[in-house]
Amino acid sequence: MNKDIWVYIEQNQGSIAPVSLELLNEAQRLKEKMKNPGAVTAVVMGEKIGPLTEVCLEYGAEKVYAADDPRLKLYHPEYYAAILVNLITSYDPHIVLFGATYSGAQLAPMTAARVKTGVAAHSIELKVDEGDNLVAVVPAFGGKVLGDILIPNHRPQMASVKAGILDKPVQRKTNGEVQYVPLDFLDSVKVRLQPLSQCREDTKGVSLEEADVVICGGFGVGDKERWDQLQALTEALGGALGCTRPALDEGWAEGEHQMIGTSGKSIRPKVYLGFGISGATHHVCGMKDADFVVSVNQDEGAEIFKVSDLGLVGDVNQILPQLIEVLGQKS
Numbered sequence: 526m527n528k529d530i531w532v533y534i535e536q537n538q539g540s541i542a543p544v545s546l547e548l549l550n551e552a553q554r555l556k557e558k559m560k561n562p563g564a565v566t567a568v569v570m571g572e573k574i575g576p577l578t579e580v581c582l583e584y585g586a587e588k589v590y591a592a593d594d595p596r597l598k599l600y601h602p603e604y605y606a607a608i609l610v611n612l613i614t615s616y617d618p619h620i621v622l623f624g625a626t627y628s629g630a631q632l633a634p635m636t637a638a639r640v641k642t643g644v645a646a647h648s649i650e651l652k653v654d655e656g657d658n659l660v661a662v663v664p665a666f667g668g669k670v671l672g673d674i675l676i677p678n679h680r681p682q683m684a685s686v687k688a689g690i691l692d693k694p695v696q697r698k699t700n701g702e703v704q705y706v707p708l709d710f711l712d713s714v715k716v717r718l719q720p721l722s723q724c725r726e727d728t729k730g731v732s733l734e735e736a737d738v739v740i741c742g743g744f745g746v747g748d749k750e751r752w753d754q755l756q757a758l759t760e761a762l763g764g765a766l767g768c769t770r771p772a773l774d775e776g777w778a779e780g781e782h783q784m785i786g787t788s789g790k791s792i793r794p795k796v797y798l799g800f801g802i803s804g805a806t807h808h809v810c811g812m813k814d815a816d817f818v819v820s821v822n823q824d825e826g827a828e829i830f831k832v833s834d835l836g837l838v839g840d841v842n843q844i845l846p847q848l849i850e851v852l853g854q855k856s
Contacts, residue, residue, distance in 0.1 A: 528563035528619040528657060529588075530555060531681070533609070533632065534581060535624055536571055537600075538723070541580055543734060544624030546694035548686060549585045551651060552622060553697065559657045563619060564588045564701075568612060570605055572598040578703045584694055587701040594708050599720040600628050606635040607714045612706065613640050618681045620659050622651075625685040633685045645674035645684040649791070649810065659684060664787055664810055689734045689791035689811075731765050733785065738764030739794040741785055741812070742778075744771035745801020745822060746841055752777035754845050755800060761852045767792070769808050786811040801841045804829030821845075 530552040535542040549567060556562040567586035569577050571593065578589045592608045613621070613636070621636075623629040625647045637644045645661030649671070652660040659682040661674045676682040733739060740759045746752055752772070759766040767785040768778035778784070785792060786808040797815035802808065804820075804827050812818070813832055820833040823840050830836040837844065 526561075526619070527617050528559060528561055529566050529616070530563065531566045531568055531618045531621045532586070533621065533623045533629065534567050534569035534577065535626060535629060536569060536574070536577055539571075539573075539577065541569075541577060542624055542626060542688070543694070544626060544629075544686065544688035544691075546580075546584045547688070547691040548622045548624065549581065550694045550697075551686070551691045552620075553585045554692075555620070555651060555653055555659075558653050560655075561657060566590065566618065568592075568609065570597045570608060582701045582703070583696050583698045585697045585699060587699050589701060589703045591703055591705045592708060593705060594711065596711060599723050601716070601718075601720055602628075602631055602635055603714055603716050603718070604711060605632055606639065607711065608706070608708070609636045610639045611710060613681060619657070621681045621683045623683070623685040625687045629685050633683060637683050640681070642679040642681060642683055643676045645676070647787070648674070648684045648686045649690050651684060651686065658682065687791050689793060690814075693793075730760075731763075733765045733767050733783070733790050733792050736765035736792075737795045738762050738798070739767050739785075739792055739796070739812070739815070740764055740798045740800070741767040741769070741802060742772050742800050743769040743802035743808075744775070745803070746772060746777065747801065749775075749777050751841065751845060754849060758798075758845065758849055758852070761849065762798075764794075764796075764798075767812075769802055769805075799829060799833075800845065802829050803827055804831065 532548045534545045552565040564587040566588040567581035568590045572595050574593050578591050581589050623633040633644045648661040648663050650662035661684040663674050742755045768783045787810050791811045793814045795816045797818045799820040818833045819835045820829045821837045825838045
């Protein structure tokens, strides 16, 4: 039985999404746990993707299926799903992994439905059991419950994983094979939507996923004026600014790209500084793997203190200006 582990490689304008490289690393880890493993295989699609196939080999892919065509320059769910279905039908992989991104969250279930299998969506941990079956750990009820999802009777076993949950990718170059797949069948794919252009919005400064220091604000920050002070603190520390859902709903944060938690991003910074955050599980799920957690909250019974290495009971309105002042004196 084929036990290959496939990773869908998401790319945008010639740049591979970090979560895809994380998944290649994770696929190698799963392979080491399996009794009868197959090859770690990357599936990459786009136009002029030769350099991307080399990146896949550098990060642990032992085999690469490449679909190169001008029609694939921009992400198109109908074309991309058709290619994945064709490959899965032809080669029968054991496991297929996706990043739980905007496109991955669309492409995974589209593909699964067509090959009549299931997807463990937005997983936070991947394991294999004694029979080499994939076990995906998925949070429910705002992160209060973690469930093991298995797909024992259908192949491939599929899962999507959020960016930042897994270990950072490491280079482990292989002498793998790159196979360019024939795409004649694309002429018969019924296309109901046609992408015309792609707009890319670049955020300022370092991203949440890459920052060593993350400052995060919750509803307890109080108002937009205090939120602007959080931004000043973030710039002074050279970090990234994140938020909880209430802070986003109040309009203080710039957008959803700053949200941390089960419905936002998962991060692993060296230092996490939280201000006015209660510690609800759906937020904690996104930051619990930070190396060192510092929290400020005026409620000494706040749940956030249970996952903090250092907790300060006090008023954000008093502590935040003093902290900024001290940092300013030392700069």
